[in-house]
Amino acid sequence: MxxxxxxxxxxxxxxxxxxxxxxxxxxxxPILIVFKLSFSYISQGGVIGGFIGFQNYVDAVKLPAFKTVMLNTMWWVISVVGLSTLLGFIIAMVLNQKFRGRKIARSILVFPWATSLVIQASVWNYIIKYEYGNLNNVLLNLGIIQQAINWRSSYQIEFIWECAVGIFVTVPFVTFCVLSGLQSIDGSLYEAATMDGAGFWGKLRHVTLPMVRPSLTVSTVLNIIYVFNSFPIVYTMTKGAPAHKTDTMITYLYMLSFYERKKGPATALSVIGFLILCVCAGVYMIGVMRKEDEQ
Amino acid sequence: MKKFLALLLALVMVVSLGSFGTVAYADDEITLDVIICQYGPNTNEWFLGKGMDGSNFVEKFEAANPGIKLNLDVVSWNDVYTEVDTRIANNNAPDILNIDVFANYANEGLLLPVKDYCPDDLFADFFPSFIDQSIIDDTCWAVPDLASARALFYNVDILNEVGVEVPTTWAELQDVSQAIIDYYDGEIYPWGIDMTTDEGQAAFAYYTWGNGGGFVDANGDWAVNSPENVEAINFAISLVNDGYTNPNPATQTRYDLQDMFAAGKLAMVIAPNQLPTYVADKGGEINMATAGIPANEGKTGSSVGVMDRVMAFKDESAPDQEARNEAIGKFLEFFYRPENYVGWVSMEGFLPAVNSAVEALVEADPSFGAWLDVLGSCQFYPAAKAEWAQVRQGVTTVEQEALIGGDIQAGLDALQAEVAG
Missing domain, CATH: 1.20.5 (Single alpha-helices involved in coiled-coils or other helix-helix interfaces)
Structure with a gap:
């Protein structure tokens, strides 16, 4: 026994x-190694030298593009995670209704999620190309526009396109997370709410949202991590050009390390990114859990 | 039983974690780790597939050199820097590396001098002007594997239709561009510019060398912020701002430009000598010709040569250094044999780096002769300087900043201060 x-x-x-x-x-x-490397001298060729304290961090923060890249990263994460959560929630609500072709609609939704990000970004590059892009071709053939439009006429617009592609590939994940939450809601709760006189918004606020909150928490935390660390979309669409104006932290530290060969500051940046991510995800998780406990 | 099997599986997984990565080699055999860059779709086939008369380079080399094995990887240009740097950081540098840059590795004491492994006959066969590009402090650290030369390609039909001659000066370039814009109402781009992250340094070279400037001064010291350079980049940016070029030079790559040229959408573009092959592969039927890169009034334009290299890394752990050096020498000797090398160079449309291949290449394709003349007068990037990687990226950043209204002088001054101290 x-x-x-x-x-x-x-x-x-x-x-x-x-x-x-x-x-x-x-x-x-690997995380421990990166922490150690961020305090070490690293040569341009990649040879690891001795301990140099916080020099790599100082050099990283002093980089001319540092502020731009940090702001870009913030907008990238907020817009992609925020809008894909909103859109994913709405689509999940629609797909939770009974209608003809619902299964097909759900299957189609998987495609953007199941395709590799590099392929997605490359396809979108072709779609919005000025010279032979599909979007211009379609609009010209339909007679909606008379002249091709340069869909990438400024770096701000390029960055918006990157965010749009990010949202496009992230929405399915949120939708399926929310959908799984929606399907677990007992129908009697809605019946009771109706009896109490609740309308659409009332039921959404007092039944649906509290019940899908765990699913939304999971999808939001995972998305913050995935989107923050996402490399292929930005790298494939612009490589951060012009002059790092469309870079996020992950693509920038790659360019810094392997194009500019400033490996020390690049390592420090990756540690900074890791810590930011830990704090953001941690704060969000704690906040949500506290709210659940209160309820 | 099920539990026992599951436990066994778990143990196997644990043991396998600790055991992968150890490869045993026979004592009397030397294995060389080789990294080759992927120049095109045929590179992999030629080195590892069936692209060399039904066989491949590795098989043929090993058959001709018993006792030497090749552990050869063909790596894309996108990944090769990551791969090599990671291997160096892990004390696992390749024995032989094919890449464009070498100065960082040489300055950090990672490379073997070429004289330690390259047979004298072979060394004497390289074009001396190419070898000069790989010398630091009187020591040669790498040998060229191939080269390409860049020149101005223009669409003869478009220029004839508009009734203009190919431009030789910047002023003529502006006039011809305006004429093309007027004639085609902006439907055809007169001039192609690539200031992307991969090719911004080439754009810098095209315009600054055509204005008496460049990356370095007459003494070979960095001079990226010279007045000639500032004027040249201002001129290049003015071409974009005046609407004479493709609209998005920071993101439209050389291949985008070549596609536009192949489709008859672009009238003039500076491109490598492989452009006719590229256009033909794309199904384009462009009546094209080449000319010198336009220069500023009173200045001489210069062709731009791009060269890649082969280098050997030190390996202190090798038990027999002499045998290792000899094996590396045999690799080079086999690679540059005319019966192998001519096929390699012509396969992707590059230009050779050794004299012994010239005759056979010109015989196979007479147009090679003209390109070899161009190559003889080319200027090359100052890749032997340790700061080249920073300068290459730095000038690209300055150009891209300038495209969105940045100050060229201030950008180049900051870069000069960073690299020249």
Whole structure:
């Protein structure tokens, strides 16, 4: 009996061991290495030197593009996560209704999510191309426009396109998270709300939103992390051009490391990004959990 | 039983975590890690597939050199810097590397001098002007593997239709561009400009070299903020602002421009010698000709040469350094043999780096002769200077800033201060 109890104690850890080892080797260890590297001198060729304190961090913050890139990253995360959450929620509400072709609509929604981001970004590049882009071709053929439009006429517009593609590929994930939450809501709750005289907005506020909050929390936290760390869309569409005006932190630190060969500041930036992400995701999680506890 | 099997599986996973990455080699065999850059769709086939008379370079080399194995990777240009830097950081640099830059590696003591492994006969076969581009402090650190030369390509039909001659000066370029705009009502771009992250340094070279400026001064010291350079970049930006060029030079790459040229949408573009092959592959039938890159009035234009290199890294852990150097030499000797090298160079339409290949290449394609003459008068990027990577990226950033109204003089001054100290 004792042996059995002991075995029950350590057996779960044994099952967890392979995953824990994988996480330790492929997640924790690299993070620790990056922290160590951020305090080390790294040559242009990639040779790692000695400890130099916070010099890499000072150099990173002094970079001319640092402020632009930080602001871009903030707008990138807020717009992509915020708007894709809003749109995903609305689409999930629609897809939760019973209508003909609902299954097909749900399947189509998976496509943007299931396609690689590089392909998505490349396809959008072709769509909005000035010279032979599909968008101009369609609009010209329909007679809606008489002359091709330069859809990428300024870097601000280029950045908006990047955000739009980011939203396009993120919406399906939010939709499916919310949809799973919506489907778990007991119909009797809506019936009770109707009996109490609640209209559409009342039911949305007092039944739907509280019930899907756990799903929304998961999708928002994961999206903050994914979108912040997203590399392919920005890199494929503009490579941060012109002059880092459309870079986010992740693409910028890549350019810094492998194009400008300033590997020290690039490593420091990646640590800064990691810490920002931890704080943002942590604050959001704590806030949501506290609200749930209060309720 | 199920639990036992599951436990066994877990143990296998754990053990496998610690055991991958260890590869055993026979004692009497030397294995060279080689990284080759992917120049086009045929590179992989030629080195590893069936693109070399039904066989490939690795198979043929190993058959001809028993006791030497090649662990050869073909890596795309997009990934090669990441791959090499990561390997260096992990003390796992390749034995042989094909890439464009070398100065950082040489200055950090990572490379072997060429004389340590390259046979004398082969070294004497390289074009001396190419070898000069890889010398730092009287030591040659890399050998050229191929080159390309850039010149002005123009659509003969468009220029004839408009009734203008190909421009040779900046003023003529502006006049011809305006004439094309007027004639085609803006439907055809007169002039192609690529100031993207990958090619901004080329744009800098085209205009500054055509104005008596450049990356370095007569002593070879950095001089990126010279008045000639500022004037040249101002001129290039004015072409964009006057509507003579493709509309988005910061994001429209050389390949976008070549596509436009192949489609007859662009009248003139500075491009490498492979452009006719590229246009033909795209199904374009453009009546094209080449000319010198226009220069400012009273200045001489210069062709731009681009060269890639092969270099060997040190490996202190190799048990027999002499045998390793000899194996690297054999690799080079086999690669540059005319029967191999001619196929390699002509496959992607590049220009050769050794004299022994010239005759066979000119025989196969007489147009090579003219390009070899151009190559002889080319200027190359100052890639032997340690700060080249920063300068390359820095001038591109200044150009891109200028495209959105930035101050060219201030940008170049800041870059000069950063690289020249």
């Amino acid at each position: 004792n042996t059995r109890l002991n075995r029950n104690k350590w057996e779960p850890y044994l099952w967890l061991l392979p995953s824990m080892l994988l996480i330790a080797v492929f997640v924790v260890f």
